[in-house]
Amino acid sequence: MTPEVSVILVGIGGYGNLYVEALLNEGQERGVKIVGAVDPKPENCRYYDQLKELDIPFFVSLDEFYAEHRADLAVISSPIHFHSEQTCLALENGSHVLCEKPIAATIQEVNKMIEVRDRTGKFVSVGYQWSNSLAIHKLKKDIMAGVFGKAKKFKTIILWPRNEDYYQRASWSGRIKDSSGRWILDSVASNATAHYLHNMFYVLGSELDRSAVPVEVEAELYRANNIENFDTAAIRVYTEEGVELLYLGSHAIKDRLDPVFHYEFENATVVFGDPDNEETSTDIVAFFKDGTKKSYGDPFEEVIRKLWLAVDAVRGEAQIPCGLEAASSQVICINAAQESTNPVEFPSDIIRRLEEEKLTWVEGLAETLKECYAAGKMPSEMGASWAKLGKKIDTRGYDYFKGENLK
Numbered sequence: 001m002t003p004e005v006s007v008i009l010v011g012i013g014g015y016g017n018l019y020v021e022a023l024l025n026e027g028q029e030r031g032v033k034i035v036g037a038v039d040p041k042p043e044n045c046r047y048y049d050q051l052k053e054l055d056i057p058f059f060v061s062l063d064e065f066y067a068e069h070r071a072d073l074a075v076i077s078s079p080i081h082f083h084s085e086q087t088c089l090a091l092e093n094g095s096h097v098l099c100e101k102p103i104a105a106t107i108q109e110v111n112k113m114i115e116v117r118d119r120t121g122k123f124v125s126v127g128y129q130w131s132n133s134l135a136i137h138k139l140k141k142d143i144m145a146g147v148f149g150k151a152k153k154f155k156t157i158i159l160w161p162r163n164e165d166y167y168q169r170a171s172w173s174g175r176i177k178d179s180s181g182r183w184i185l186d187s188v189a190s191n192a193t194a195h196y197l198h199n200m201f202y203v204l205g206s207e208l209d210r211s212a213v214p215v216e217v218e219a220e221l222y223r224a225n226n227i228e229n230f231d232t233a234a235i236r237v238y239t240e241e242g243v244e245l246l247y248l249g250s251h252a253i254k255d256r257l258d259p260v261f262h263y264e265f266e267n268a269t270v271v272f273g274d275p276d277n278e279e280t281s282t283d284i285v286a287f288f289k290d291g292t293k294k295s296y297g298d299p300f301e302e303v304i305r306k307l308w309l310a311v312d313a314v315r316g317e318a319q320i321p322c323g324l325e326a327a328s329s330q331v332i333c334i335n336a337a338q339e340s341t342n343p344v345e346f347p348s349d350i351i352r353r354l355e356e357e358k359l360t361w362v363e364g365l366a367e368t369l370k371e372c373y374a375a376g377k378m379p380s381e382m383g384a385s386w387a388k389l390g391k392k393i394d395t396r397g398y399d400y401f402k403g404e405n406l407k
Contacts, residue, residue, distance in 0.1 A: 002031045005314050008071035008095065009037045010062055010086055012051075013044035014169070015100060016077035020047045022304045032311055035071050038062050038078075062086050066093040072314050075307070076100060077127075079172045080191070081182045084109035087124060088116045098310040100127040101198070102190050103327040105183040106401040107335055110328045123320050125310045130199050131322035132306035135284055135297035139270065140203045142294075148286065149266030154200045155246040156261040157373040158193045159366055162251035164358035167227055174227030176406050183403065187221075189233045190334045193249045196259045197235070200245045201329035203263070208321055211329040212239040217336035218392045220378055221343045224252035224351050224362050230343040232365065234378045237333055248373055252346070253366040254359065260373070272299070335401035341390025342405055350386070 007027075012020050016039075023034055024047060034056050042048055042058045051058075059065040062074075066089070074090035076083060076099040084104040087097050091113075103126045104110050117124050130136045142148065167173045175184045189197055204212035216238040221230035232250040239245065260273040268288040271280045279285055284296040312318035350363040368384050380387035 003315060005032045005073055005311050006035045006071045007032055007073045007075055008035055008062075008065055008069070008090075010039075010074055010076040010090075011078035012037045012039045012042060012047075014077065017046050018304060019075050019077060019307060020045060020051070022307055024050060030308065030311065036065050036069060038065055062089050071095050073098060073310060075310075079170065079184070080105050080186060081172065081178055081184045084113055087113050091116045091120045091122050091124070094120075094122070096122045096310070096314050097124045098127060098307065099124060101194050101327065102331060102334070103324060104331060105185045105190075107328065107331050107398060108400050110324055110331050111399060114324050117324060123313060124324050125306065125313065125320045126322045126324065126327040127306050128195055128198050128202070128322050128327065129303045129306055130195050130299045131202050131326065132309055133299045133301065134305075135299045135301065136199065136203065137208070137321065139284055139286075139296045140205070140208065142286075143203055144206065148268040148270065148288075151204055151241065151243045152264045152266065153244045153246070153376065154204075154261065154263045155248075155373060155376055156196045156200060156259060157248040157257065157369060158196050158259040159250050159253045159255070159257040159369065160188075160192060161253055161256055161359055161361065162192070162225075162231070164225075164360070166251070167225055174225065174229050174231070176228045176403075183401070185229065185334060185338060187229045187233065187334070188231050188249045188251050189235065189247065189337065192251070193259070194330060196261070197247045197249070197333065198327065198330040200237075200247070200261075200263075201239070201333070202322065202326060204239060204241070204243060205326060208319065209323050209326050211326045212241065212243065214238070214329055214333050214336070214395045215240050216392055217333055217340060217395055219337035219340040219390045220380060220387060221337065221341050221390070222252075222346055222386070223343045224346045225360050228343075232346075232362070233337065234369075234372065235333065235337050236378060246373075246376055246378075248369045250365060250369060252360060252362045253369075254352075254354070254361040255366060257366070257370075332395050332398050335403075336393040336395050336398065337390075338403060338406060339401070340393050341388065344386075344388050347386050
């Protein structure tokens with residue numbers, strides 16, 4: 001008989017709703033039991049009434065839960081600046097952890113989590129849905145096997161409009177620090193679109209649960225919205241193996257463009273989401289120089305697979321594909337990008353406002369970023385009048401984010 005897995009949910013509003021929904025719909029048949037929910041405002045969960053009807057207890061803090069209870073798995077969907085503290089607390093109390101991305105705001109927090117994980121002997125899985133995707137795993141295994149030859153240059157673009165409601169949904173949205181001085185570093189690249197920056201590191205990892213390591217980062221960071229941090233970013237990274245990665249992302253645009261990537265290798269180019277290639281609209285496709293091609297499937301299938309993999313890992317029946325080491329490259333990249341430059345405000349004469357949608361956007365920004373993507377360049381290299389390139393940050397041995405330029 002399959003042993004039951006007990007789960008404590010930490011943060012059940014926002015993205016946490018997806019975990020609640022999955023467990024309410026499939027938990028019983030998969031042998032998973034919710035033993036509590038930690039949230040200072042549980043009524044914000046869409047499934048609050050159902051949880052109450054099932055007599056699932058609510059707790060204001062994780063400390064309160066562990067004072068009298070235990071759980072096999074803690075699923076953490078709280079704000080970024082609580083991830084490290086709550087993960088360590090769960091590990092210390094005997095729980096394995098599935099924590100949402102980004103794993104933490106700073107690399108020193110990640111290193112603390114690694115220390116506690118290793119000492120307690122539990123696992124920490126990071127909720128990058130693509131890193132738990134069968135399509136991405138198939139692609140990564142071919143990359144590791146050398147099917148495409150040497151990796152040369154990767155690029156990714158994603159344009160997701162986010163309006164005033166998005167930035168007002170929580171007190172930490174768009175913030176650099178909280179009121180007590182804890183780093184948050186919430187941004188377009190560290191939160192909503194973090195999956196697609198992280199994925200470039202992840203698929204280049206030498207093992208399934210490892211990522212390529214950045215050695216140099218330079219960034220251009222901008223904002224149009226009334227926030228502390230940036231809503232638009234261009235980030236160039238070089239890995240230990242010399243692969244160039246280019247990320248372009250923005251929330252300050254009017255029209256949506258879902259993630260597009262081109263991963264260039266010696267013998268093939270791997271493509272997803274290219275608007276000019278319908279074949280890649282839902283599937284990742286490798287186009288080989290000899291004219292052949294290979295499809296890997298849709299990376300957006302089974303976005304909640306990360307939960308069931310974590311449950312299986314508790315039972316010893318699955319490997320965690322994305323743990324702390326795999327997730328650390330994205331944190332280093334974000335930390336270095338923030339040290340590369342302070343967020344620069346777009347000129348007021350190109351900022352536009354759609355009042356009905358409560359959306360702030362920048363005239364010509366989407367077109368500029370698409371041109372940058374096509375050319376594989378940063379906005380400053382394309383001659384954008386508002387562009388300012390940050391300094392290069394050496395991230396070899398990078399283990400502490402100071403953020404002195406942000407104080």
